[in-house]
Amino acid sequence: MARHLASWGRYPYAPQELHPCAWRDELPPLLQRLAAKGTLPYGNGRSYGDSCLAASGELLQTRQLDRLLAADWEQGLVRAEAGVTLAELLAVAIPRGWFLPVTPGTKFVTLGGALANDVHGKNHHVRGTFGRHVRRFALLRSDQAAPLECSTAENPELFRASIGGLGLTGVIAWVELQLMPIASSRIDSVTVRFDSLGEFFSLSEEFDKTHEYTVAWIDCLARGHSAGRGVFSVGNHAREGALEVDGRPRLSVPLTPPVTLMNKLSLNLFNNAYFHLHKPGRHAAQGSYDPFFYPLDSILHWNRIYGRKGFQQYQCVIPEAAAESAMADILASIAASGSGSFLAVMKRCGDVPSPGLMSFPMPGVSLALDFPQHQRLESGLFGRLDQIVRAAGGRLYPAKDAHMSGDDFRAFYPAWQQVEALRDPALLSLFWKRVTQA
Amino acid sequence: MKNILIVGASSAIATACARQWASERARFFLVARNEEKLGQVADDLRARGASEVQTYALDMNDLQAHEAMLASAVASLGSLDISLIAHGTLPDQAACQQDVELALREFSSNGLSVIALLTRLANRLEQQRSGSITVISSVAGDRGRPSNYLYGTAKAAVTTFCEGLRARLFKVGVHVLTIKPGFVDTPMTQGLPLPKALVATPERVAGDIVRAVEKKKDSIYTPAFWAGIMLIIKSIPRPIFNRINL
Numbered sequence: 001m002a003r004h005l006a007s008w009g010r011y012p013y014a015p016q017e018l019h020p021c022a023w024r025d026e027l028p029p030l031l032q033r034l035a036a037k038g039t040l041p042y043g044n045g046r047s048y049g050d051s052c053l054a055a056s057g058e059l060l061q062t063r064q065l066d067r068l069l070a071a072d073w074e075q076g077l078v079r080a081e082a083g084v085t086l087a088e089l090l091a092v093a094i095p096r097g098w099f100l101p102v103t104p105g106t107k108f109v110t111l112g113g114a115l116a117n118d119v120h121g122k123n124h125h126v127r128g129t130f131g132r133h134v135r136r137f138a139l140l141r142s143d144q145a146a147p148l149e150c151s152t153a154e155n156p157e158l159f160r161a162s163i164g165g166l167g168l169t170g171v172i173a174w175v176e177l178q179l180m181p182i183a184s185s186r187i188d189s190v191t192v193r194f195d196s197l198g199e200f201f202s203l204s205e206e207f208d209k210t211h212e213y214t215v216a217w218i219d220c221l222a223r224g225h226s227a228g229r230g231v232f233s234v235g236n237h238a239r240e241g242a243l244e245v246d247g248r249p250r251l252s253v254p255l256t257p258p259v260t261l262m263n264k265l266s267l268n269l270f271n272n273a274y275f276h277l278h279k280p281g282r283h284a285a286q287g288s289y290d291p292f293f294y295p296l297d298s299i300l301h302w303n304r305i306y307g308r309k310g311f312q313q314y315q316c317v318i319p320e321a322a323a324e325s326a327m328a329d330i331l332a333s334i335a336a337s338g339s340g341s342f343l344a345v346m347k348r349c350g351d352v353p354s355p356g357l358m359s360f361p362m363p364g365v366s367l368a369l370d371f372p373q374h375q376r377l378e379s380g381l382f383g384r385l386d387q388i389v390r391a392a393g394g395r396l397y398p399a400k401d402a403h404m405s406g407d408d409f410r411a412f413y414p415a416w417q418q419v420e421a422l423r424d425p426a427l428l429s430l431f432w433k434r435v436t437q438a
Numbered sequence: 439m440k441n442i443l444i445v446g447a448s449s450a451i452a453t454a455c456a457r458q459w460a461s462e463r464a465r466f467f468l469v470a471r472n473e474e475k476l477g478q479v480a481d482d483l484r485a486r487g488a489s490e491v492q493t494y495a496l497d498m499n500d501l502q503a504h505e506a507m508l509a510s511a512v513a514s515l516g517s518l519d520i521s522l523i524a525h526g527t528l529p530d531q532a533a534c535q536q537d538v539e540l541a542l543r544e545f546s547s548n549g550l551s552v553i554a555l556l557t558r559l560a561n562r563l564e565q566q567r568s569g570s571i572t573v574i575s576s577v578a579g580d581r582g583r584p585s586n587y588l589y590g591t592a593k594a595a596v597t598t599f600c601e602g603l604r605a606r607l608f609k610v611g612v613h614v615l616t617i618k619p620g621f622v623d624t625p626m627t628q629g630l631p632l633p634k635a636l637v638a639t640p641e642r643v644a645g646d647i648v649r650a651v652e653k654k655k656d657s658i659y660t661p662a663f664w665a666g667i668m669l670i671i672k673s674i675p676r677p678i679f680n681r682i683n684l
Binding site: 020024025067068069070071080 | 450461474475479481482484485486625
């Protein structure tokens with residue numbers, strides 16, 4: 001059935017047809033049927049750009065593969081189908097005292113998507129990426145009759161190529177994940193308002209040693225003496241308290257406005273208000289895990305605020321040595337452009353290695369922010385930012401990307417050829433076609 | 439600990455109900471046609487906390503085999519606290535109009551097999567003098583509409599049957615609940631051009647069902663707004679109804 005389907009950023013637009021699969025035993029025949037035209041596994045559509053869109057326009061949707069296969073709640077080891085979302089896993093894990101060892105900023109991604117993009121979260125400096133906690137997974141390829149089990153011991157090349165492999169090495173049928181024990185589902189947090197980029201670096205230095213989770217909101221419009229100001233927020237799982245699944249009611253953006261609601265005026269207003277909402281000094285609080293990790297999940301379809309043209313997220317990571325000066329340059333370029341969004345996030349990444357070949361994080365600092373889509377975005381601001389990232393030895397994040405050049409991609413991810421060699425010939429995304437074949 | 443029989447256990451609505459009961463450590467006896475899929479559902483429920491899960495592969499159109507299945511369910515669970523009857527198909531109305539055999543087969547899957555099963559199950563529960571039977575009927579049974587009146591006829595038969603059964607079993611303390619779901623986003627409705635705003639998730643429908651079982655409701659629409667929609671559809675005067683294609 002054809003559906004108007006876009007990625008999370010609603011850009012680029014490329015019509016896609018969804019072919020859902022609800023049962024593991026129906027996966028092999030469906031993949032065989034789609035193989036002739038080519039396809040791509042698709043989970044819950046939270047990738048921003050074109051990495052979740054099939055070059056053929058025919059997607060194999062795994063979201064309905066939402067069963068657990070087995071769970072050892074003594075050891076926190078769960079084997080679940082690829083379409084299970086992090087929210088669904090948390091709902092069964094939290095009451096038993098377990099939590100995701102790594103979670104990105106939305107709980108609406110599937111396990112398959114989390115693996116294929118090797119996602120990371122606010123505790124990257126402690127626990128690395130999602131792929132580090134995957135014990136094994138089953139990979140179905142169009143050139144094999146039965147799914148292959150992959151781990152560091154079995155099919156290790158496919159294991160490494162599939163973690164961060166953008167869903168190109170096969171369709172992930174199930175994932176076995178080692179969860180992390182928690183005593184409480186509540187988070188002890190501290191927020192600190194800071195006035196400059198330099199302060200971000202010293203706060204990060206200090207809090208990364210004592211806190212599992214650290215992240216900063218940056219006021220991307222601030223210039224001159226207040227450039228790089230923001231709010232630093234850190235947290236640890238509370239040592240005692242309830243183990244409760246947070247099922248708070250959600251708001252929704254009911255329709256897509258014709259133009260973006262995120263403009264210079266609204267952004268200025270937002271950013272000033274948010275910055276000044278936080279009093280100077282350090283403020284400790286305790287709250288549920290949900291608003292701490294997933295503030296945006298409480299507004300369904302928030303991507304609609306950018307209007308029909310959609311938006312692009314720019315997420316880069318800059319290696320430690322060059323981080324402070326490159327980030328200053330990047331923030332200055334963004335502030336000068338007057339564009340950007342309220343959602344600007346800066347985070348120190350650690351040196352915990354990923355088993356994946358094409359993992360995004362590196363020791364250094366990552367910055368992510370959204371821009372309403374417009375014609376001059378890529379040639380203008382993104383061009384200048386790419387130059388800074390390139391010169392500083394950093395890289396961009398494929399899961400968020402709709403613009404990076406093939407030259408840049410191949411330089412950022414030299415292991416791409418190993419992934420290409422192991423790619424399932426039936427699977428191809430618009431992203432992969434753009435950065436490796438164009 | 440609840441003892442739960444589910445017939446049509448691989449359906450999306452049944453699975454979503456079972457997951458809620460599994461988190462309360464229920465014991466299950468699951469019946470469905472496909473053994474492979476039953477196994478996948480059983481593993482899921484075990485991992486989610488079910489105390490025990492037995493499976494039984496059976497095509498419900500094999501009416502003579504119902505008795506052996508029920509005997510096996512009772513032997514395995516002891517008492518039947520909750521029975522959820524959720525098996526069924528979504529017939530292709532146009533095809534059923536051209537093919538009598540097909541029409542009768544679909545009527546059997548959605549109507550006769552349910553009536554046959556309920557007859558046997560009711561007698562067992564009448565002896566047990568406790569328990570609750572929940573039957574998935576449909577809003578389609580409220581009025582015959584040109585787009586799916588074969589399905590609607592079968593569901594109307596089930597709804598009426600349940601109404602009589604409810605009044606009979608009420609006297610011995612057995613609860614009968616009729617569920618009338620509207621459009622639900624399941625593999626069964628995949629590919630149908632349904633109005634998006636009216637399509638509910640199986641999880642939402644399951645939440646309504648589990649609550650209705652607890653509160654011993656007689657009959658519910660799920661989501662609840664379907665009561666209003668069906669009231670309107672039922673009140674359309676026949677001269678107009680005949681001229682539109684609902």
